Amino acid sequence: MALDRWVAFVILCAAMAYGYAAFFTMDALLPPFMQRNPIWPSTFPKVLAVLTIITCLFILLGLEKSEDDGKEPDIDYRRLGDYHLSQALGLLALMVGYALVLRPAGFLSATFLFLVLGSVTLGERKLIVLLPVAAFASFVVWYLVDEVLGIFLRPWPFFL
Amino acid sequence: MIEGLLIGLSAAFSIQNLLMVVAGCLIGTFIGMLPGLGPMSIIAIMIPVAITIGDPSAAIILLAGVYYGAIFGGSTSSILLNAPGVAGTVASSFDGYPMARKGQAGKALTIAAIASFAGGSIGALLLMVFAPMLSTVALLFHSAEYFALMVVGLSAIAAFAGTGNVAKAVLMTLVGLIMATVGEGALFNMPRFTMGLMDLQSGLSFITLAMAMFALPEALFLVLNPARSAQGSSGKIENLRISREEGRKIAPVIGRQSVQGFFIGVLPGAGATIASFLGYAVERNIASKEEQEEFGKGSIKGLAAPETANNAACTGSFVPLLTLGIPGSGTTAILLGALIALNVTPGPRLMIDNPQIFWAVIISMYIGNLVLLILNLPLIPYIAKVLAIPRNYLIPFILFFTLMGSYIGQNNATELLILVGMGIGATVLKFADYPLAPLLIGFILGGMLEDNFARSMQLYDGIGFIFNRPMTLGLLVIAVLLVVIPSYRARRAKARKEGVAEGD
Numbered sequence: 001m002a003l004d005r006w007v008a009f010v011i012l013c014a015a016m017a018y019g020y021a022a023f024f025t026m027d028a029l030l031p032p033f034m035q036r037n038p039i040w041p042s043t044f045p046k047v048l049a050v051l052t053i054i055t056c057l058f059i060l061l062g063l064e065k066s067e068d069d070g071k072e073p074d075i076d077y078r079r080l081g082d083y084h085l086s087q088a089l090g091l092l093a094l095m096v097g098y099a100l101v102l103r104p105a106g107f108l109s110a111t112f113l114f115l116v117l118g119s120v121t122l123g124e125r126k127l128i129v130l131l132p133v134a135a136f137a138s139f140v141v142w143y144l145v146d147e148v149l150g151i152f153l154r155p156w157p158f159f160l
Numbered sequence: 161m162i163e164g165l166l167i168g169l170s171a172a173f174s175i176q177n178l179l180m181v182v183a184g185c186l187i188g189t190f191i192g193m194l195p196g197l198g199p200m201s202i203i204a205i206m207i208p209v210a211i212t213i214g215d216p217s218a219a220i221i222l223l224a225g226v227y228y229g230a231i232f233g234g235s236t237s238s239i240l241l242n243a244p245g246v247a248g249t250v251a252s253s254f255d256g257y258p259m260a261r262k263g264q265a266g267k268a269l270t271i272a273a274i275a276s277f278a279g280g281s282i283g284a285l286l287l288m289v290f291a292p293m294l295s296t297v298a299l300l301f302h303s304a305e306y307f308a309l310m311v312v313g314l315s316a317i318a319a320f321a322g323t324g325n326v327a328k329a330v331l332m333t334l335v336g337l338i339m340a341t342v343g344e345g346a347l348f349n350m351p352r353f354t355m356g357l358m359d360l361q362s363g364l365s366f367i368t369l370a371m372a373m374f375a376l377p378e379a380l381f382l383v384l385n386p387a388r389s390a391q392g393s394s395g396k397i398e399n400l401r402i403s404r405e406e407g408r409k410i411a412p413v414i415g416r417q418s419v420q421g422f423f424i425g426v427l428p429g430a431g432a433t434i435a436s437f438l439g440y441a442v443e444r445n446i447a448s449k450e451e452q453e454e455f456g457k458g459s460i461k462g463l464a465a466p467e468t469a470n471n472a473a474c475t476g477s478f479v480p481l482l483t484l485g486i487p488g489s490g491t492t493a494i495l496l497g498a499l500i501a502l503n504v505t506p507g508p509r510l511m512i513d514n515p516q517i518f519w520a521v522i523i524s525m526y527i528g529n530l531v532l533l534i535l536n537l538p539l540i541p542y543i544a545k546v547l548a549i550p551r552n553y554l555i556p557f558i559l560f561f562t563l564m565g566s567y568i569g570q571n572n573a574t575e576l577l578i579l580v581g582m583g584i585g586a587t588v589l590k591f592a593d594y595p596l597a598p599l600l601i602g603f604i605l606g607g608m609l610e611d612n613f614a615r616s617m618q619l620y621d622g623i624g625f626i627f628n629r630p631m632t633l634g635l636l637v638i639a640v641l642l643v644v645i646p647s648y649r650a651r652r653a654k655a656r657k658e659g660v661a662e663g664d
Contacts, residue, residue: 099576118556
């Protein structure tokens with residue numbers, strides 16, 4: 001099965017869970033005075049759930065012949081290994097890491113590390129250029145956001 | 161209108177707003193030039209900055225400046241490197257790049273700048289005439305018609321965005337609408353679908369979603385496939401002059417394409433990309449025989465047409481945003497989100513309640529176009545140096561700015577994890593060839609759509625409003641036709657080689 005139908009399948013499952021929540025769990029909590037309203041909080045989700053399930057089935061069953069124009073896709077997911085997949089995954093892991101250490105390590109060190117490790121992941125080896133650039137950029141961004149825009153960003157780690 | 165213009169002039173000519181226009185255009189040009197980063201990503205990254213400015217006119221002036229700048233920057237990289245940074249400027253590379261190869265890069269850039277300037281200015285003029293007219297009509301609309309109009313807008317966007325894959329685009333719109341129902345709705349004061357998580361109480365953040373849908377997948381694609389980020393020095397750019405004869409040749413093209421591009425931009429779902437391709441095709445068809453030969457080999461008409469059309473379309477796409485509050489493209493949807501975050505609701509009342517915002521935007525369009533012409537054109541040889549930044553530096557910075565954008569909006573590190581998660585999801589969707597713009601537009605319109613639906617249901621005590629109001633019924637019928645006809649036609653014909661619909 002092609003990826004787009006797998007995606008449709010996943011969305012179908014999600015839509016069914018969503019529809020179940022809308023049809024069977026929400027209305028019981030409704031206070032009596034709101035039950036006389038023509039529209040309930042669950043009305044719109046119910047409509048959406050039904051429409052989504054229909055559209056998903058439409059794609060899953062292949063009712064719409066997608067026009068195959070022979071267009072070369074930007075990236076062919078079937079040959080994902082041919083691309084720089086490890087770099088992409090490494091950067092994603094770095095982003096998660098950044099999210100986790102941003103508070104405890106403070107903005108300056110977290111950003112500096114992120115920029116340096118990101119470049120190194122992509123294959124940069126000239127540390128003598130990289131380190132000053134990353135340090136300078138972290139400071140400039142912190143200065144702009146914290147001092148100019150006035151959004152507080154804790155610059156130093158929690159123990160300082 | 162004169163009164164409005166004066167209000168706009170006084171608002172736009174404050175030092176702060178002038179600075180915003182100049183800054184926006186410069187930033188937009190810089191980033192728009194980088195291949196792979198479209199105006200949507202750039203505007204998404206700029207939103208937190210715009211929101212912290214706090215003044216809605218200044219914020220939208222900044223973002224609009226970024227928008228024109230991005231389109232202009234995109235055409236620069238199209239011409240110099242044959243690497244369009246923006247889908248709306250793909251057509252500019254057809255003739256712009258051959259011109260640059262022939263050593264006429266300077267002339268090509270001048271033509272692009274003049275064509276963009278003319279397209280943008282004529283578009284702004286038309287906007288000034290049509291927006292007030294449309295918003296007078298729109299004042300007669302009730303919530304039932306608003307609901308129907310939004311449905312029309314959403315289905316038009318789905319129909320255009322998914323060339324040949326309407327079902328996928330419709331599905332994305334629905335997913336966007338579903339995501340909009342998470343959190344507490346204004347009408348009911350009751351949390352829905354939060355799964356007990358406090359972080360979801362106020363719903364998903366629109367900035368995070370915009371970043372996750374556009375900036376992050378674009379950056380990941382650049383990492384995966386380095387060939388996408390075509391790099392190189394642009395060579396020497398000199399001799400920016402064009403002759404009087406050449407000027408005479410492109411003048412009628414510019415005139416026609418400004419008007420055509422503008423009206424294509426007004427239609428929901430059809431943005432700068434479609435306008436530029438159509439403009440190119442129309443001009444090629446009506447050119448004389450020997451001029452037709454030249455198209456694709458460095459024709460100045462073939463460069464002027466898409467450049468004029470895409471800028472006029474950008475301006476045109478502001479019409480539904482400012483008068484109806486319904487965005488016609490991904491970019492205007494992001495602008496709408498920014499305006500709502502600033503406590504301004506675009507719509508027919510905008511001209512009455514906040515005339516200074518409405519007119520300041522229009523005046524800033526003129527200023528923005530002027531800035532692009534007189535400031536950016538001489539600076540282009542220097543700005544083009546940005547194309548030589550190594551990607552090892554560029555990509556970590558792009559990722560960092562995406563993270564920053566969603567962090568400073570909320571000051572919440574959990575938001576970053578949501579961003580990465582949704583970004584991975586969006587990348588998978590992109591792999592599977594699902595259009596992402598409808599999802600974001602559905603998300604942004606979802607709240608308003610439900611509010612208007614609920615209001616009409618309450619007024620008419622049930623679903624009867626659809627049949628009691630002929631206009632609502634008519635609009636809903638149009639909406640259904642918009643989705644059904646293309647998918648019916650797609651079954652039979654497979655035409656359309658150039659399905660570059662995303663990105664404006």
